[in-house]
Amino acid sequence: EVQLLESGGGLVQPGGSLRLSCVASGFTFSSYALSWVRQSPGKGLEWVSAIGASTTRTNYADSVKGRFTISRDNSMNTLHLQMNSLRGEDTAVYYCAKHPTHVPSAYFDFWGQGTLVTVSS
Amino acid sequence: EIVLTQSPGTLSLSPGESATLSCRASQSVSSSYLAWYQHKPGQAPRLLISGTSSRATGIPDRFSGSGSGTDFTLTISRLEPEDFAVYYCQQYSALTWTFGQGTKVEIK
Numbered sequence: 001e002v003q004l005l006e007s008g009g010g011l012v013q014p015g016g017s018l019r020l021s022c023v024a025s026g027f028t029f030s031s032y033a034l035s036w037v038r039q040s041p042g043k044g045l046e047w048v049s050a051i052g053a054s055t056t057r058t059n060y061a062d063s064v065k066g067r068f069t070i071s072r073d074n075s076m077n078t079l080h081l082q083m084n085s086l087r088g089e090d091t092a093v094y095y096c097a098k099h100p101t102h103v104p105s106a107y108f109d110f111w112g113q114g115t116l117v118t119v120s121s
Numbered sequence: 122e123i124v125l126t127q128s129p130g131t132l133s134l135s136p137g138e139s140a141t142l143s144c145r146a147s148q149s150v151s152s153s154y155l156a157w158y159q160h161k162p163g164q165a166p167r168l169l170i171s172g173t174s175s176r177a178t179g180i181p182d183r184f185s186g187s188g189s190g191t192d193f194t195l196t197i198s199r200l201e202p203e204d205f206a207v208y209y210c211q212q213y214s215a216l217t218w219t220f221g222q223g224t225k226v227e228i229k
Contacts, residue, residue, distance in 0.1 A: 004165070035218070045158075045166070045209055047218035059216045095166065106213040107156035109177065111165040 002026040002110040004096045009115030016086050016119070022079040022096030022112055030074035033057075033099040035108060036081050038092035038117075048094070049081065050104035059104060064090075086119045093117075123148055125210050127221035133229040140197040142224045144210035149190050154213040157186055157195045160223075161206045169208075170195065197226070 008020040020036070035050040049070040050059045058070050069082040079096055093116050097108035124147040132140055144155075157170040168177040170186035173193060183198045197204055205228050210221040 037218075044222040045160075045211070045220040047220070050216070050218075061217070097166075104216065106154045107168060107171045107211065108158075108166075109168050109171075111167070113163070113165045 002098065004098065004110060004112030006094060006096050006112045006115035009094065009117045011118045011120065012086055013121050014087060014119055017082070017084045018086065018117060020081040020083065020094055020115060020117070024077045024079065024096075024098070027098070029077040031102055033102060033104040034072065034079045035097045035099065035104060036070065036079075037095045037097050037108070037111075038090075039095070039114070040089070040092040045095075046092075050099075051079070052104060053102035057103065083117070086117075088119050091117060091119045122217060123150060123212055123214055123219055125212055125219055125221035127208075127210060127224045129224060130222075131225045131227060133227050134200055135229045136200050136202055138200055140195075140200060140204075140226050142195040142197075142208055142210075142226075144188070144193040144195070144221050146191040146193070146212060150193070150212045150214065152189055155186075155188070155193050156211045156213075157184075158209045158211065159204075159206045160209060166209070200226070202228075 003025045033052045036048040051070045067085045071080045093114040095114045096112040098110040100109045128143045152173040155173045158166045160166040174186045207223045
């Protein structure tokens with residue numbers, strides 16, 4: 001059974017940093033691309049960043065480019081999102097999502113339950 | 122960026138009825154790149170449909186997807202109690218993924 005378990009969320013002040021993690025199980029982690037998707041309170045889903053299976057290929061939404069960094073440790077089956085210079089509009093539940101291929105592809109076949117990030121003073 | 126607009130915002134129906142959810146794109150979307158998800162509060166979103174009309178593994182056949190170009194539809198026939206949730210369409214283009222704002226299917 002595919003499982004994605006996010007952690008690392010919490011309350012942080014504007015301008016601060018936070019590192020999210022997503023531990024995966026139930027599939028060959030190193031063979032699949034992954035993404036982070038977020039949902040702000042009362043709003044819809046927004047794709048944040050993607051990374052290929054081999055880690056060399058990364059993509060970011062314009063809203064986070066230059067502030068967030070996606071990475072993965074295939075030896076630990078873990079995906080990370082380093083978030084710097086956080087803003088109020090980054091407040092959201094952050095989901096880890098798996099692609100069905102080794103490169104980021106059209107859709108997400110499995111998701112985690114999310115971790116809440118609150119940016120507030 | 123391709124914007125997806127879902128309608129209606131909320132659908133109030135009774136178990137056993139059918140639901141028709143619409144997703145309209147601001148420009149043409151490849152049929153291969155349109156997906157639908159179900160999301161319940163506190164749970165992980167679940168893939169229902171990929172490639173406009175292909176049901177994901179384990180998804181019952183009361184869920185069906187159709188459409189092309191800029192207009193796509195998710196149909197849920199014979200609503201079951203567990204089907205009441207928020208549904209999102211999603212498209213992929215040029216290494217960018219965007220979602221509609223969601224349609225809530227609630228119990229009438």
